[in-house]
Amino acid sequence: MKPPLIDPKCCIACHLCETACSFALVGAFQPTRAAIRVENDREELPVVRITDACAWCRRDEKGRPLCVAFCPTEALSSG
Amino acid sequence: MNILFVDLSRKTWRVETADPSLEKGYIGGRGVNQRLLWDLTDPAQDVLCPESPVILGSGPFVGTLVPAASRLAVDFRNTLNKGIGSANAGGAFAAAMRYAGYDHTVITGRSDSPVAIVLSSEGVKFRNATDLTGKSPWETEHILQNTEGPGPVRTLAAGPAGERGVRLACLISDRGRAAGYGGPGALFGSKNLKAVAVVTGDRPLIPFDGPRFLELCDKSHQRLMNSRFARVHSAGGTLAAYLASGDRRAHGVRNMSDEYWPQEAIDSVSEKTILSRRIRRHSCLGCPVGCSGLYRTGETPFEGLQANMYRAFATNTDVRDPEALMRANALANDMGLDCDHTSAAVAWAMECYEKGILDAKETGGLELHWGNGNAMVELIGLIGERKGFGELFADGVVEAARRVGRGSEQLVPEVRGNALMEAGMRSHPAWALGIVTSAKAGGHLRGAPAQEYQMEAGLVSRETASRLFGIRDPDNLSHADRARLVVWQERYKAVIDCMGICCLSSVWMDVELFQPDEIAELYTALTGTETYGKDLMETGERIVQMERAYNEGFAGFDRYNDTPPEKLLEPVSAGRYEGAAIDADSWQIMLEEYYRLHGWNNETGNPDAETLRAELPEIVKPLGARR
Numbered sequence: 001m002k003p004p005l006i007d008p009k010c011c012i013a014c015h016l017c018e019t020a021c022s023f024a025l026v027g028a029f030q031p032t033r034a035a036i037r038v039e040n041d042r043e044e045l046p047v048v049r050i051t052d053a054c055a056w057c058r059r060d061e062k063g064r065p066l067c068v069a070f071c072p073t074e075a076l077s078s079g
Numbered sequence: 080m081n082i083l084f085v086d087l088s089r090k091t092w093r094v095e096t097a098d099p100s101l102e103k104g105y106i107g108g109r110g111v112n113q114r115l116l117w118d119l120t121d122p123a124q125d126v127l128c129p130e131s132p133v134i135l136g137s138g139p140f141v142g143t144l145v146p147a148a149s150r151l152a153v154d155f156r157n158t159l160n161k162g163i164g165s166a167n168a169g170g171a172f173a174a175a176m177r178y179a180g181y182d183h184t185v186i187t188g189r190s191d192s193p194v195a196i197v198l199s200s201e202g203v204k205f206r207n208a209t210d211l212t213g214k215s216p217w218e219t220e221h222i223l224q225n226t227e228g229p230g231p232v233r234t235l236a237a238g239p240a241g242e243r244g245v246r247l248a249c250l251i252s253d254r255g256r257a258a259g260y261g262g263p264g265a266l267f268g269s270k271n272l273k274a275v276a277v278v279t280g281d282r283p284l285i286p287f288d289g290p291r292f293l294e295l296c297d298k299s300h301q302r303l304m305n306s307r308f309a310r311v312h313s314a315g316g317t318l319a320a321y322l323a324s325g326d327r328r329a330h331g332v333r334n335m336s337d338e339y340w341p342q343e344a345i346d347s348v349s350e351k352t353i354l355s356r357r358i359r360r361h362s363c364l365g366c367p368v369g370c371s372g373l374y375r376t377g378e379t380p381f382e383g384l385q386a387n388m389y390r391a392f393a394t395n396t397d398v399r400d401p402e403a404l405m406r407a408n409a410l411a412n413d414m415g416l417d418c419d420h421t422s423a424a425v426a427w428a429m430e431c432y433e434k435g436i437l438d439a440k441e442t443g444g445l446e447l448h449w450g451n452g453n454a455m456v457e458l459i460g461l462i463g464e465r466k467g468f469g470e471l472f473a474d475g476v477v478e479a480a481r482r483v484g485r486g487s488e489q490l491v492p493e494v495r496g497n498a499l500m501e502a503g504m505r506s507h508p509a510w511a512l513g514i515v516t517s518a519k520a521g522g523h524l525r526g527a528p529a530q531e532y533q534m535e536a537g538l539v540s541r542e543t544a545s546r547l548f549g550i551r552d553p554d555n556l557s558h559a560d561r562a563r564l565v566v567w568q569e570r571y572k573a574v575i576d577c578m579g580i581c582c583l584s585s586v587w588m589d590v591e592l593f594q595p596d597e598i599a600e601l602y603t604a605l606t607g608t609e610t611y612g613k614d615l616m617e618t619g620e621r622i623v624q625m626e627r628a629y630n631e632g633f634a635g636f637d638r639y640n641d642t643p644p645e646k647l648l649e650p651v652s653a654g655r656y657e658g659a660a661i662d663a664d665s666w667q668i669m670l671e672e673y674y675r676l677h678g679w680n681n682e683t684g685n686p687d688a689e690t691l692r693a694e695l696p697e698i699v700k701p702l703g704a705r706r
Contacts, residue, residue: 012369014362015171019144023293028283029143031178041171041231042220042254044358044373060297069297070144072304072313072367 138579238415255382403452
């Protein structure tokens with residue numbers, strides 16, 4: 001299993017991945033605890049970064065991590 | 080619920096845990112803000128006195144996985160009319176405030192020098208803002224990010240117009256998302272407050288029933304993503320949705336003198352010309368739709384181009400130049416001017432100029448003919464800087480017309496001391512009723528039901544119309560049906576403003592989205608308090624009653640103020656809605672039904688003492704003292 005794949009060109013900086021990730025990891029909405037970070041979100045191209053805390057979780061019925069399940073664009077996909 | 084109180088005079092702050100009754104009675108966001116406003120204001124005070132508060136509120140859904148729940152409620156005393164001031168903005172600020180530990184922030188006092196306040200989990204830092212003076216909200220955020228970072232710094236800032244006390248001044252969150260109505264920027268200016276910045280904090284938001292809440296969030300997310308609304312608005316925001324219907328829709332034209340704009344004019348400011356300048360989509364925090372975007376005009380990047388801007392800086396001024404429209408939008412944002420009210424100022428000045436009430440000598444050489452985009456942009460700059468002819472508008476359009484006189488007062492589409500900039504009021508009676516009765520003085524984001532347009536387009540089934548609104552035939556709306564729609568929307572909008580949900584991705588634009596029962600289920604799983612849709616709508620009604628009572632007690636409004644602007648009695652000149660106009664008799668029928676549904680006195684248009692005693696005992700005493 002691998003962490004999600006990232007295509008920052010598709011990112012609209014909604015940060016839903018961070019919110020979902022923190023819930024998967026710690027059961028709370030707390031972006032500082034998320035293993036995925038959307039940075040430079042006000043610039044022309046955001047930077048999406050996955051930290052070592054990523055648990056490669058498979059949380060929805062399709063076997064996707066929550067960050068991928070809640071991403072509304074093609075910015076994240078299952079690794 | 081944590082409330083942060085900041086006193087700018089003493090440079091002190093404290094956090095209070097609110098009494099649970101506050102959350103029970105008013106949920107959060109706008110509801111709690113408005114309740115706090117009662118306790119913190121006095122009608123005898125000057126609106127811009129140091130004690131006059133600016134209250135920022137998030138809602139319980141903000142910062143969670145509920146989609147499109149990013150909204151910040153900003154409530155205060157309206158600088159134009161002394162009644163309620165109530166504005167709302169998207170972005171990431173409200174969520175950041177919650178993560179930092181504050182559900183609401185109440186700012187009072189006046190700093191003796193320019194100040195910015197920086198909120199974090201550790202508390203409040205009072206930061207010298209001399210370096211921010213005269214800067215745009217965009218530059219302000221950039222500087223604060225550099226000095227208060229490295230983590231993301233979210234800001235809510237006044238622009239130069241607010242600093243100078245212009246009552247058309249808004250607050251801008253996240254560089255391009257405005258909390259506009261009622262002049263909150265002028266209140267910031269009066270407090271010497273340039274900006275509030277939030278450094279992302281570490282507070283965990285823990286749902287009562289995590290698995291259930293996640294399941295419901297996922298359902299809401301899927302429903303929103305698969306909706307008709309999301310398909311259109313993800314592609315090009317409200318602007319694309321607005322432009323797609325061309326001259327088949329009602330426009331706000333030449334200072335609201337008409338609702339018809341010809342197709343060749345629309346083509347000159349088309350979706351293609353505007354969207355080609357979009358650099359990328361940019362979402363509010365937690366919103367999968369992403370209707371906003373980052374644009375560029377010349378070298379200037381800007382955000383926030385929406386349907387309102389098209390109405391403001393194209394149809395309402397008859398400007399057919401997309402570059403001018405975008406320059407106007409970018410400049411208004413940089414100045415921190417509310418686009419609606421600023422456009423109303425420009426459009427009124429143009430109508431005065433065309434009718435010979437104002438001449439080039441008085442305008443300082445500005446040739447304010449309809450369609451003169453360069454003059455429009457120049458005037459916006461002058462209003463923000465309070466220079467030359469722009470100084471006339473420092474206290475709003477109604478006051479400008481009072482100073483000019485010579486019949487110019489009749490040209491202002493005025494409601495409760497505010498100048499409107501709206502479309503469709505002649506052709507859509509419920510929409511008009513919602514705008515005119517809006518407690519925050521105009522604006523279509525209160526009781527104005529976009530559901531009326533959905534019904535016109537055949538998008539609301541009989542089953543849904545009956546179940547949600549108690550309307551039997553959505554294809555043939557009676558006056559009573561229209562009043563009912565307005566009252567429903569007033570209650571519902573209060574609910575979503577309390578929760579922090581965006582109005583666009585709601586029943587307002589698509590009847591399938593965020594129906595009251597869906598919101599109640601989410602709220603139950605989040606908080607553990609068993610709640611039903613009808614409970615929420617009752618809370619919404621109480622908030623509407625409270626705001627109406629505030630306007631009576633603080634601004635002296637009554638039935639007279641529910642009169643539509645006279646120019647709306649003149650019919651639409653051509654097109655699909657040719658001949659449509661507000662009919663004075665129908666208006667009274669609709670209005671009286673609207674009062675009846677709220678239980679308001681038919682003569683005064685206000686809640687009687689008994690209604691208030693039953694519904695809002697906590698405000699009867701202060702109101703009684705003021706009557």
